[in-house]
């Protein structure tokens with residue numbers, strides 16, 4: 001199994017990075033974690049085959065994490081996709097999806113697709129199975145609008161991938177990431193404490209409790225990107241692939 005950081009940027013295009021989108025592939029799995037607005041050019045630039053993706057997990061309803069969906073569905077329509085597709089995310093996802101589709105491509109939410117599209121709302125603490133992927137959502141803390149906010153702990157092919165999503169520090173990150181083979185954590189700032197986002201120093205203070213086998217930092221601001229050469233941790237970059 002492998003995870004590709006198709007995009008690991010923030011909402012502001014810091015460092016010229018694409019919005020958040022990770023692509024996980026293995027013998028029996030092919031799914032996306034988040035689908036930010038710049039998803040489609042990022043995937044095409046990296047030569048990723050879109051037709052084989054059968055699940056998309058959305059963490060929250062900010063444009064840099066879910067506004068790629070209208071482009072994805074338009075692309076699926078024009079590429080004459082037939083493979084069924086599941087889009088799963090926080091409660092309200094069905095309404096949010098319709099709204100963003102109508103805002104970007106009027107009437108697109110009414111287009112009859114050739115493939116079966118299922119939109120599934122996930123609840124914190126309730127594990128759901130999609131094909132060979134077990135998905136456990138955890139509540140995270142990321143402000144007032146654009147939620148509910150979910151981080152994910154995913155099990156597939158004997159491996160655990162955990163993703164904090166966008167969040168300030170919250171104790172749920174400990175069970176979310178504990179002993180994970182790969183823990184992808186937001187590190188928006190180096191040591192500045194702000195609401196709704198995580199700093200590396202705060203995360204660092206809890207790494208002993210999380211005990212992830214591998215940590216990769218993502219969703220970094222210019223503050224963090226300017227320090228990449230000095231960090232003791234692996235930082236994501238667009239196109240980077242992690243073997244699991």
Ligand SMILES: [Zn+2]
Nearest residue numbers: 010011064166
């Ligand atoms: Zn974000």
Ligand SMILES: [Zn+2]
Nearest residue numbers: 060062142166
């Ligand atoms: Zn966000």
